[in-house]
Amino acid sequence: MKLKGLIILFIVMIFSVSLKAQENSNPIFPKMGKTDTIRVTSTNDNGVMIPWMQLNEVSIYAARIWKSPQEQAAFNRLRYNVLKVMPYALFAKRRYEQLERDLLTAPEKKDQKNLVKQCDKEIKDMFNREIKDLTITQGQILTKLIDREVGRTTYDIVKQTKGGFAAFSYQIIARVVGHNLKSTYDKDEDRDIESIIRSSGFYQ
Template sequence: MKYSRLFILLFVILAAPSIKAQESNVPAIYPKLGKNDTIRVAATNDNGVMIPWIGLHEVIINGSRMWKSPQEQAAFNRLRYNVLKVMPYALFAKRRYEQLERDLSSVKEKKEQKKLVKACDAEIKRMFNTEIKELTITQGQILTKLIDREVGRTTYDIVKQTKGGFAAFSYQLVARVVGHNLKTTYNANEERDIESIIVSSGYYQQ
């Protein structure tokens, strides 16, 4: 029985190239075009017949959530407000950090690299002094999670890489005093409410 299965497998493997070659020799049959058929689309060869198709964007359907109590719904609404409040800052941090990495990779001199890091730090500080400092403790905690979600690194790791270990340690001490933790990571399975809010927010729609 084992030998017969092996023989069948070898036959399929050896026959596959010849089958593919036979299919490629079949002349393609294209659909007849009308006078209004002016849009180019992709097509798939189905046994010689060209079938046109158009790719569609992903559609996410979310069911209506059932709340156990008005208090639970109110808590979710507050979470949603806080997530949408800080999400733009997390996305800004992602774009700015990615830009910094691209700039650093194109510069060899450490002096120029320090200038780029300093400029990035100054830009983030300006945003902090004008907007982020007004965030609540809860919003700040959510922001550190979202930065890890977007950048793939904690706020602590980013500071450590760009400004050094001592600066990261100092920032962490200050953050802990006001109830923050720059080492906070993001786990989509544990933060399902936050994840569902982000996914349904429209930030990632093409």
């Protein structure tokens, strides 16, 4: 009797597994409505297809409480300066990324030098038009933001594109007027700047 019972139990287990396999082989899809025209990803959950789609990241910020009117005024000045120079940092990012792509498709050193010169000219033209009028504080913020966007300091970029001597020379000039081309960006140290950027709409 015991052997017969084990055999029956074994058959039942096989039968149930077979049924489950059949259920999974014919998944159940949700019914489509007349206006359901957007294709989305779905996941098979025990034979039932569950549609889902990835949503964009949503940042929630609490209302900031200021310790004093002076602190709020300082933050407002910082916000103005960040929004002033952020477009230049984004331009540097796009232009530098474009230069790297162009250099990969230009095996000849002569062509590479021409690409670097063209990039340098575009940045200099923008400098002569707009960046030269930035304040010392705005320039300091800009060097930090370039490191944030490009992932490399302004000093490293100049060193790669124009050589170590040029980077050294530019750094000396920058230090005279209160800048540091080696400035790096730290999300914790520069949390106010990060907060301003995240709430500014530049990445929407």
